[in-house]
Amino acid sequence: MDHLDKDNQLMAQFGTCSEPAYNQLFHKYKNILFDYVYRSFLYRRREDCEDVVQDTLKRVCEYKYKYVPKFKFSTWVYTIAHRLAINKVKQKKYIPLEDIEEHAQMTADGSVDIATQNEREGIVANLLNSLKPKYKEVVVLRLLHDLKYDDISKVTATSENTLKSRFKRAMDQLRKVGKEFGLDENAV
DSSP: OOHHHHHHHHHHHHHTTOHHHHHHHHHHHHHHHHHHHIIIIITTOHHHHHHHHHHHHHHHHHTGGGOOTTSOHHHHHHHHHHHHHHHHHHHHTOOOHHHHHHHHHHOSSOSOOHHHHHHHHHHHHHHHHTSOHHHHHHHIIIIISOOOHHHHHHHHTOOHHHHHHHHHHHHHHHHHHHHHTTOOGGGO
16 A cells, blocks of 8 residues: 555544544654745744644644545645745744845854854755745755655646746756855756
């Protein structure tokens, strides 16, 4: 049985109020969703990411009757997380990452040390953070979460052709920024 059948089976069991089925879905998706929200939207805001994931899984409970089993459960749950994350970003009025880095470089008292933080997060995070959010999201979903363009299209309500274009532009930009980090062009 592949994961699609298993997720659909768990949702069917959960639809009949099976707590073990919900627990399995919860444990399977909580880290996957956290990673998606963290990398795509909320950068270094752990609490907000956790809130979005909890709200997403809460909505799965509340709206389980709206899930259509002929579609992938993962696409449905990513769509919920996507919408909630966008709402959180709008609600919080986040400062763009570039502004944070610029401010951190100007801070004389050393209260923010971006270089140390970037070293911990690694080169991948630096590369991803160099992308505009609309490019970053497609890269995260495509490469890190292994979603197909069709599924990403459903999650983001964006056409597949637009997503493919964004992915290509993102990869070109990642190669360019990767060169600045001293990476081989083929490594990105």
